[in-house]
Amino acid sequence: MSQNGHDRRFTGRTVIVTGAGSGIGRATAVRVATEGGHVVAADLDPARLAGLVEQCGEESVTAIAGDITEPETVARIVAAGGHRIDGLANIAGIMDGFLPPSEVDDAVWDRVLGLNLTATMRLTRAVLPAMIEAGRGSIVNVASEAALRGSAAGAAYTASKHAVVGYTASVAFFHGPQGVRxxxxxxxxxxxxxxxxxxxxxxxxxxxxxxxxTMPAPAAPEQVAASIVWLLSDDAANINGVVLPSDGGWSVA
Structure with missing residues (x-):
């Protein structure tokens, strides 16, 4: 049993985690590694990745430092996963200063959509061939309360997270029959x-x-990571295409 009370659900499995240097991404990477998985951990900050490797061990984490909006970084991440990639957690993201539609500028729009949406698409597209060939795989994309309402962020962030939900549904529909959740x-x-x-x-x-x-008290990263890791695992084998709020009930307010 792991320290979290679960079986080692990821033994022999490789999971890519973006934004793994801090916050929800780091908590997810630690949880997967604790449960026996090998994590390909991607982050912009090499120092934060070094801390993750030190915490979990080199045998459990392969660190890839770089900007995931760059195709070259995406290629290095997927190559580090080898021929078997069992899971992908697209967690890296940035906000937009709550800039409303009348104030958002092109630079903010392009950067937010590039990281929150396009990088998610590129990484997903890159891992799908291996998952389809294996007949199994789990992808978890992190959206936001801003994917469920218009008042939780600015225009760029809200648009990016709504789009993540739609893109995820498309992956579930098209590739669910091929074993990919x-x-x-x-x-x-x-x-x-x-x-x-x-x-x-x-x-x-x-x-x-x-x-x-309406907003509840902030959650710890580990609380959100628990939902991500559950969806990555076989415990959620019958779950495909859902949007799971991990928001302390904010979405019902």
Whole structure:
């Protein structure tokens, strides 16, 4: 049994985790490694990855430092997984300063959509051939409460996370019959290093009161990681195409 009380569900399996240097990504990587899996851990910060390797051991983690919006980085990540890639957790993401549609600029839009959506698509596309050949695989894409409502972030982030949900559903529909499961976790407020500050006075006045009235207390990264790891595992073998809120009930407010 693992320290979390589960069987070693990932023994002999390889799981790619992006954003693995901190927050939800790191908690997910640690959980998979603890349960016997080998993690291909991707992050922009080499120092944070080094800390993860030190914590989990070189036999459990292969660290790939780089910008996952670059195709070359995606290629290195998938190559590190070898011929067998059992799981992919697309967790890396950035916010948008809560910039509303009237204020969002091209640079913010392109960067947010590039990391939150396009990188998710490219990594998923890259692992699908191996999963389809094996007849099995699990992909978990991290969206957000912002995928379920319009008041949780700015225009770029909200659009990117709504699109992640739709893209995940497409993967589930087309490749479910080939043994590949794809699901989405939608976290609410979580204690991570992502900059969630508001850079718009209008957004603060419009969205601030709504969030103050409905938003629950932030969750620990490990709480969200538990949902991700469950969906990655065979415990969720009959789950495909769902959006699982991990938001302390925010989505029902």
């Amino acid at each position: 794809a699901n989405t976790v939608a976290p609410g407020p979580t204690i991570t290093g992502i900059d969630g500050g508001m850079r718009s006075e209008y957004a603060a006045g419009r969205g601030g009161p709504v969030m103050q009235a």
